[in-house]
Amino acid sequence: MGRLRQKGKAGAVKAYVTRSAAVKKLQCSLADFRRLCILKGIFPREPRNKKKANKGSSAPTSFYYAKDIAYLAHEPVLKKLREHKAFAKKLARALGRGEWSSAKSLEDNKPVYRLDHIIKERYPTFIDAVRDIDDALCMIFLFASLPSSAKIAPTLVENCARLAAEWQLYVMRSNSLRKVFLSIKGVYYQAEVMDQTVTWLVPYQFTQNIPSDVDVRVMLTFLELYQTLLGFVFFKLYADAGLVYPPPLDERKDESGAGVGAFSLQEAKQTYSASVANVSTSEGKRVSSKEVRQTIKTISSGPVDDDTEMPDVDSSAQSAEVEEDFVPQPSTSNTQGADALPTLQTLSSVAPSHMSNLFASYTFWLSRETSRPIFEFIVRSFGGRIGWPETSGSGSPIAEDDDSITHVIIDRPVVAKPNETDEERDRRQRRKYIQPQWVVDCINAGRILLEEPYTQGKTLPPHLSPFEDRQDAYDPAADMVVDEMEDDEESEKVDISAEEEESRPENKALKAAAAAEDAAALRAAELEAEAAGVDFSVFEKEAKKARRKTEVDADADGEEAGEEDMNKMLMSNKQRKLYERMKYTEKKRTVERQSLEQKRREITKEKKRRART
Numbered sequence: 001m002g003r004l005r006q007k008g009k010a011g012a013v014k015a016y017v018t019r020s021a022a023v024k025k026l027q028c029s030l031a032d033f034r035r036l037c038i039l040k041g042i043f044p045r046e047p048r049n050k051k052k053a054n055k056g057s058s059a060p061t062s063f064y065y066a067k068d069i070a071y072l073a074h075e076p077v078l079k080k081l082r083e084h085k086a087f088a089k090k091l092a093r094a095l096g097r098g099e100w101s102s103a104k105s106l107e108d109n110k111p112v113y114r115l116d117h118i119i120k121e122r123y124p125t126f127i128d129a130v131r132d133i134d135d136a137l138c139m140i141f142l143f144a145s146l147p148s149s150a151k152i153a154p155t156l157v158e159n160c161a162r163l164a165a166e167w168q169l170y171v172m173r174s175n176s177l178r179k180v181f182l183s184i185k186g187v188y189y190q191a192e193v194m195d196q197t198v199t200w201l202v203p204y205q206f207t208q209n210i211p212s213d214v215d216v217r218v219m220l221t222f223l224e225l226y227q228t229l230l231g232f233v234f235f236k237l238y239a240d241a242g243l244v245y246p247p248p249l250d251e252r253k254d255e256s257g258a259g260v261g262a263f264s265l266q267e268a269k270q271t272y273s274a275s276v277a278n279v280s281t282s283e284g285k286r287v288s289s290k291e292v293r294q295t296i297k298t299i300s301s302g303p304v305d306d307d308t309e310m311p312d313v314d315s316s317a318q319s320a321e322v323e324e325d326f327v328p329q330p331s332t333s334n335t336q337g338a339d340a341l342p343t344l345q346t347l348s349s350v351a352p353s354h355m356s357n358l359f360a361s362y363t364f365w366l367s368r369e370t371s372r373p374i375f376e377f378i379v380r381s382f383g384g385r386i387g388w389p390e391t392s393g394s395g396s397p398i399a400e401d402d403d404s405i406t407h408v409i410i411d412r413p414v415v416a417k418p419n420e421t422d423e424e425r426d427r428r429q430r431r432k433y434i435q436p437q438w439v440v441d442c443i444n445a446g447r448i449l450l451e452e453p454y455t456q457g458k459t460l461p462p463h464l465s466p467f468e469d470r471q472d473a474y475d476p477a478a479d480m481v482v483d484e485m486e487d488d489e490e491s492e493k494v495d496i497s498a499e500e501e502e503s504r505p506e507n508k509a510l511k512a513a514a515a516a517e518d519a520a521a522l523r524a525a526e527l528e529a530e531a532a533g534v535d536f537s538v539f540e541k542e543a544k545k546a547r548r549k550t551e552v553d554a555d556a557d558g559e560e561a562g563e564e565d566m567n568k569m570l571m572s573n574k575q576r577k578l579y580e581r582m583k584y585t586e587k588k589r590t591v592e593r594q595s596l597e598q599k600r601r602e603i604t605k606e607k608k609r610r611a612r613t
Helices: 019-026 030-040 066-072 076-097 100-108 116-122 126-131 134-144 154-174 216-240 251-255 289-301 315-322 344-348 372-381 422-430 437-445 482-486 488-503 505-514 519-532 536-569 573-612
Strands: 016-018 063-065 177-182 187-193 196-202 363-366 385-387 407-409 432-434
Touching (some): 030 066, 030 076, 030 216, 116 216, 126 216, 134 154, 154 187, 154 372, 372 385
Antiparallel strands (some): 016 063
16 A cells, blocks of 8 residues: 655645745845845746645746755855845944944945855856856946946946956957857857857947836846856966966056057966975976875885985876876767767867958058947957057057058048048058948958958948858848849740730630639630630630649648648647747748848849839
8 A cells, every 4th residue: 555645745735835935934035035046047937737836726926946945045145145134234223323333343344245156056067157158248248338327336337347358358369259240239249169159249339228127136146146157267268378367457558448458468477386286396397196195105214315306207197197088988889989078178279260360461440430349359359450540549559551551441431532642542542441341241251252342332232140040041142043133024025925815805714714613603704705706615625624723732732731630630739839830930931031032023123124224
């Protein structure tokens, strides 16, 4: 006989807990509970039967896993939040009584919590952290562009701007940038860091306003977690690249608007600590900890001479000590052998692609109306040199009259310059004046494009998203079909001749017979054909052919619909809904693509008609 189960002691009632019950169990406020859930990555769950999980009640509420709430009960951050609550009460009491010394002492010993242990829990490996920094970078760049207010402290904006500059410096130094897209929301970037694709959004440099319906407290909680995460990630990236972290900041350049140029990347000097793993000899050769332990044993076991030296270790032992390689083990399921797993050292030593030096042979000059932070980051990430006027900030490595400038990025119409000297005219003829889209399209195409379609004052070609990789996606840059582009006049002649053929009385009668759906319509078409002089046998043959074609098409459609219905019957409810959503999305994309292609055909025909006239 099985064990009896009491009501409310097992099943969904025990597995789930409501939000109010969770707040009551943790003995914290709702705001603190929300903060804890964001920091620990705990989110509401949807039970199969809400009524059973809520002990028979059908009232709408949020549910959490009971194990997640028990996990939160032992969180050190929760303890610090409780201490902060007690500190706030003591501080208010001291201020109310006028005890200023006690209030100052309390303020100096205010409880502060750290999120280092949460980062280590949520991201066991470094690759996991790199894979998850997309949202963190978007949030950092967003707050770096926001104005400070009563809710957003100036120090917070400064810290976000510093983290954003550190990330851009690393991407420029490692040539990791791969794709760029200029959209309405901002500039989308995509980089490859440690063999991981990282995509983030940077807003344009406009005056940003915080909407009133946005809860800034929730965003600040996420930002607090993201700042700690990026601090860990950037330190590791800079350390692997042999750079000093954080990079030194020149206050004078920063005040003059140098931006990223205010930071300087410095090579980290190789320092050796007193740890056993990093002991080195006078000749600079590193030894392993095993050799050090053996030497210590020999020293402790008996007297040795003063000229005792550490045993030398070759470079292979050194590399094995620095990084432990994965040894492929034979597998019973895969008889071909196991593949070697990539390690952090192998990923960092991958040779850069040919795109990393795409602009290495070019020098750009930014005109005053172009965005300097965007194009400085893009050009320097691909090995190019760039300069800008003083109105865009200080720190330009080249001047405007430098003879090495090959391209001028300009975004204003062509204006004739009066009193132009011969030297200025020769300089203008040597340089190529291109619009900003040319730089981005070259990066997405992976090669240097022709400058002619992008020159100053011309209508630009369509700027396509490099992230759209569907095969059935609409491509406005694709060429039209040759027959449709070159034989418009012939098609117009064919349309005219077809209209003339359809305008004849006998053809109208035969067409009405083919479209007849009932006996009355067929009789009317027969009388019309007789009045037009069409033979009855010809009319009957055309009517039978039209009816047969209609029946065949209806049977084919019925068979396809029946087969689709049978397939849906074999699916589960979840699979059927997913299939219907997929078909709906596919149909919507097809209709949208056909509509865009039809518009393009009409525009092309209109252009050709205007060109003829």
